Amino acid sequence: MAANTDPIFSKVPKVQWTNGVTAANTAKDGTGTVDTVFTADAVNGSYLQKLTIRPRGTNVATVLRVFVNNGGDNTVAANNALIAELSLLATTNSEIVSIIGNEVPLNIPLPPGYRVNVTLGTAVAGGFAIAGFGGDY
């Protein structure tokens, strides 16, 4: 059971990430090869406030898709839900100019064991570092 229930707040901060997201997977149902950014606490669940997306060099334009997975096999479409998309503009690597990043505000509670997975619509070379900020209940 969650430690706090009325109202419910996260108890322990949680930051998880995946680096080097480069591959394309055009499935809109969350199946196929995905990158897991955030996994909810196995006992109490978690809260996910946002994802940050930072380009890691030169990338063509693409789209980020964000899925909630219920903890089951993501190859089963019924275990996934597409919850957000974000257009990511082409970027050019630089050692003197910062590359613009993005954030996806989510503010969602996640039941125990649920995951947040991401995919790209077009494969990119440099890739993206994607981090999820939230907390465990």
Next chain:
Amino acid sequence: MSMRGFIEMDFSFGGASSSETIWQQIEEGEVVGYFKADGTPVELPEIYEMRVASSDILPSIPIGDSA
């Protein structure tokens, strides 16, 4: 800096365990097409998976590369 040229990709679809090489054409940072090594355009299915085989952006598709 304009981003244009060709990037080598590993491409698969339909749950295939093996992949094939195709070339992604880029103009101004946008993908404008995919081609086999012999220059034949590739029409992608709606659902597929693809990853960058080499991040080098080449001015043209190398002659003699297999696809």
